[in-house]
Amino acid sequence: MTKALSISNLSKTYKNGVQALKGIDLEVEQGDFFALLGPNGAGKSTTIGIISSLVNKSGGKVEVFGHDIDSDLTNAKKMLGLVPQEFNFNIFEGVEQIIWQQAGYYGIGRKEAKKRAQPLLEQLGLWDKRKSPARELSGGMKRRLMIARGLIHDPKLLILDEPTAGVDIEIRRSMWEFMQDLNEKGTTIVLTTHYLEEAESLCRNIAIINHGEIVENTNMKSLLAKLDMETFVLDTTGLPEQLPQIQGYEVRRRDDTTLEVDVHKGAGVNGVFAALSQHNITVLSMRNKANRLEELFVRLTENKAGGQAS
Amino acid sequence: MNLVAFQTIVTKEIIRWTRIWTQTLLPPAITMTLYFVIFGNLIGSRVGEMGGFGYMEYIVPGLIMMSVITNSYGNVVSSFFSAKYQRSVEEMMVSPVSNWVILFGFVGGGVLRGLLTGLIVTIIASFFVELKIYNAFVVVSVVFLTSVLFAIGGFLNALFARKFDDVAIVPTFILTPLTYLGGVFYSISLLPEFWQGVSKANPIIYMVNAFRYGFLGASDIDITVAFVLILAFIAALTSLSIYLLNRGTGLRA
Numbered sequence: 001m002t003k004a005l006s007i008s009n010l011s012k013t014y015k016n017g018v019q020a021l022k023g024i025d026l027e028v029e030q031g032d033f034f035a036l037l038g039p040n041g042a043g044k045s046t047t048i049g050i051i052s053s054l055v056n057k058s059g060g061k062v063e064v065f066g067h068d069i070d071s072d073l074t075n076a077k078k079m080l081g082l083v084p085q086e087f088n089f090n091i092f093e094g095v096e097q098i099i100w101q102q103a104g105y106y107g108i109g110r111k112e113a114k115k116r117a118q119p120l121l122e123q124l125g126l127w128d129k130r131k132s133p134a135r136e137l138s139g140g141m142k143r144r145l146m147i148a149r150g151l152i153h154d155p156k157l158l159i160l161d162e163p164t165a166g167v168d169i170e171i172r173r174s175m176w177e178f179m180q181d182l183n184e185k186g187t188t189i190v191l192t193t194h195y196l197e198e199a200e201s202l203c204r205n206i207a208i209i210n211h212g213e214i215v216e217n218t219n220m221k222s223l224l225a226k227l228d229m230e231t232f233v234l235d236t237t238g239l240p241e242q243l244p245q246i247q248g249y250e251v252r253r254r255d256d257t258t259l260e261v262d263v264h265k266g267a268g269v270n271g272v273f274a275a276l277s278q279h280n281i282t283v284l285s286m287r288n289k290a291n292r293l294e295e296l297f298v299r300l301t302e303n304k305a306g307g308q309a310s
Numbered sequence: 311m312n313l314v315a316f317q318t319i320v321t322k323e324i325i326r327w328t329r330i331w332t333q334t335l336l337p338p339a340i341t342m343t344l345y346f347v348i349f350g351n352l353i354g355s356r357v358g359e360m361g362g363f364g365y366m367e368y369i370v371p372g373l374i375m376m377s378v379i380t381n382s383y384g385n386v387v388s389s390f391f392s393a394k395y396q397r398s399v400e401e402m403m404v405s406p407v408s409n410w411v412i413l414f415g416f417v418g419g420g421v422l423r424g425l426l427t428g429l430i431v432t433i434i435a436s437f438f439v440e441l442k443i444y445n446a447f448v449v450v451s452v453v454f455l456t457s458v459l460f461a462i463g464g465f466l467n468a469l470f471a472r473k474f475d476d477v478a479i480v481p482t483f484i485l486t487p488l489t490y491l492g493g494v495f496y497s498i499s500l501l502p503e504f505w506q507g508v509s510k511a512n513p514i515i516y517m518v519n520a521f522r523y524g525f526l527g528a529s530d531i532d533i534t535v536a537f538v539l540i541l542a543f544i545a546a547l548t549s550l551s552i553y554l555l556n557r558g559t560g561l562r563a
Contacts, residue, residue: 014563049563052404056562077406088397097325104318105405149401 002066004030004157004188005051010060012046012212020046022212023060028157028205030065033183034190035203035220039301043212044192045085048161052082065156078106081155083146085162085192091135095126095145098134099152106153113152120148123178140167144175157188164198176202200224200293210301224292231289232269234259237282246275260289315407316415323419327385334385334423335430338377342431345373346438349495361497361528366439371522372494375456377431379489379514382424382457383481386416386464391471399561409555413465413548420461421454428453442525448533449524455540456517460485462547469551469560493518498530513539 005028012021021043028034038044049055051062053073062069067076089098096117103113121127124144129137137145143163150158160179164172172195179202183189193199199206199220206223208216216223236257243251243259249272250262261272269286276283327334346366354365361368393399402412435441443449467480492514498506509515510531520536523529529536554560 054400054403054562056558074406074408077404080404082404084400086397088400090393090396090398092329093322097322101318101322102401102405104321105312105315105402105407107312107314107406109314153405 001030003063004028004032004065005190006061006063006066007047007051008061010047010050010062011058012043012050012055013058020212021050021058021060024209024212024214026207026214026217028188028190030156030188031183031186032188032205033179033203034188035199035206036190036192036209037196037199037206037297038192038209042209042301044209045161046212047209048082048084048159048190048192052080052159053077078153079156081150081153081158083150083158083160083163085165087142087146089134089145089149092133094131094133095121095137096130098145099149102149103152108153116152116154117148120151124148125174140171143167144171147175147178151182155187157190158182159190161192162194163191164193164195172198196293196297197291200291208297208300215300220293223296227292227296228265230263230265230292230295232261232263232272232286233289234261234272234276234286235284236276237284239281240279244275244279244281246272249275312407312411315405316411316418319402319407319412319415320418320422323385323389323416324422326389327419327423334381335427338381338427339430339434342373342377343434345369346435350438361499361526361530363526363528364439367526368497368522369495370435370439370441371525372492372518374428374431374435375453375518375521376489376494378424378428378453378457379460379517380481380485381427382420383460383464383467383485385423386420386461387467387471387477387481389419390416390465390468391474391477394468394471394561395474403561409552413462413551413555416465417458417461420464421457424457424461425453428457444527445524447524448520452517452520452524452536452540455537455544456521459517459540459544459547462544462551465551466547466554469554471560488512488514493522493530513543516540 005026007024007026009023009025010021011019011023013019024043024047036044036047046055050057051064051069053069064076065079067079069076093101099117099121100110100113103116104110108116118127121130124147126141126144126148129141134142134145143166147163163179164175167175176198179189179191191199191203203220205219206216207214233254236259238257239253239259243253245251248264248267252260254260263269263272273283349369350366354369357365359365390399432441467477471477491509492512493509498509498515501509516531516536516539519529519531520533523533
């Protein structure tokens with residue numbers, strides 16, 4: 001089956017000599033919900049920019065649903081919807097006008113654009129604001145306007161670059177639901193985000209890019225399985241002066257009532273509870289110290305940086 | 311060609327310049343009224359005849375052309391640069407709109423504003439002088455082609471511009487002097503022979519004189535040369551614009 005996105009040996013060197021991409025390869029299957037993660041300056045935006053014709057590539061090949069961006073750019077663009085990281089609409093234009101114009105660029109007439117815009121704006125909670133100039137929208141509304149704009153031509157591949165940046169938790173959750181629903185209906189989604197719990201809960205496959213190279217490209221389950229140790233934070237009623245030694249676990253005091261425990265993969269946490277109970281320590285609650293994907297992300301990107309330095 | 315996209319860009323432009331009509335349509339009307347009052351009525355009555363016509367009658371075509379040139383150019387340079395600056399131009403760049411459509415969509419918006427301004431100035435002029443048209447075809451074709459030419463010029467300026475200062479440099483330091491020295495207010499036949507030759511290197515001389523010919527039937531230059539020159543400039547600047555758009559100059563990193 002044709003890949004939704006196929007990138008081979010993609011490279012980009014900017015005029016100032018910065019090598020943003022060093023020949024990356026990447027494939028996204030049709031219908032996938034794919035996470036492209038990386039620290040700031042890793043090459044994510046450059047990759048997205050090249051796919052969406054906003055950045056000239058230095059070398060390599062990009063195909064969107066089999067359409068090469070060098071030889072069949074028009075058809076490649078028709079397949080693609082982009083929700084960029086930064087607001088890039090004319091703030092003096094009305095919400096409806098922005099949507100209709102975008103439809104027009106894809107050859108969709110005004111009548112059809114109006115028909116398509118209404119359910120989109122309703123789903124994204126912007127229908128009541130359709131006459132308002134974009135500058136009067138809140139940050140969250142502006143983000144949703146960018147999503148509506150990116151979807152007006154019904155793209156088969158949607159690239160979401162930090163779509164939930166700066167929005168409150170409630171709106172973020174509703175946007176997650178919207179994206180999941182969209183993906184279930186068949187739209188392939190490539191997501192970049194700094195909220196790693198977002199990638200972990202939404203995406204099936206993942207690539208991590210660092211210093212212009214793909215350092216990991218696998219499915220989410222396999223990646224999370226690589227996590228060999230997790231750190232849990234335990235809130236207790238109180239801790240003795242001398243912390244108990246627990247065989248197979250590393251225990252640290254954070255404050256008078258809080259413990260941190262490193263648990264190796266497969267060890268389970270029952271042993272911790274049993275040992276603490278023996279020492280009359282009552283555990284009130286427990287949580288992960290960090291998101292699992294976040295831990296892996298930090299390790300992968302730090303390792304790579306370390307490797308390069310050596 | 312994606313005609314819906316072309317129509318979309320032109321409509322977007324019309325909405326833009328009508329929304330801010332106090333900045334786009336009103337100022338040229340006021341400025342030209344002042345020109346007519348001061349140069350036409352007050353000073354013009356002392357100047358007497360120019361090229362065999364009353365001074366007011368003589369300067370009207372030039373003033374109409376001046377407003378068309380500055381508005382066609384100014385509309386496209388400010389609109390396209392704003393789109394670059396706000397990055398709303400990316401809406402077009404990611405979509406399957408060809409570079410020809412982008413260019414002529416913006417040029418279309420600029421031409422319509424230029425022509426509307428020209429019409430407003432013409433109506434104002436008719437209160438000061440009885441306007442006669444010697445050759446309607448020449449009037450319409452010259453004003454349209456000149457408007458197209460300067461709208462493309464504005465587009466090129468916007469492509470290269472990196473900051474708002476860059477948008478003002480060409481109109482202030484090149485376009486305005488060339489327009490004022492382009493035979494709007496005088497016949498170049500009044501100049502010494504050397505300066506007549508120098509004046510003929512100014513392309514605006516040809517446009518103003520060809521336009522004036524359409525009204526008065528008199529011109530300092532050959533009308534055919536004017537048409538050839540305008541068309542040649544349009545072809546050259548269009549080719550350059552498309553080449554730069556294809557390369558992504560000023561748009562893509």
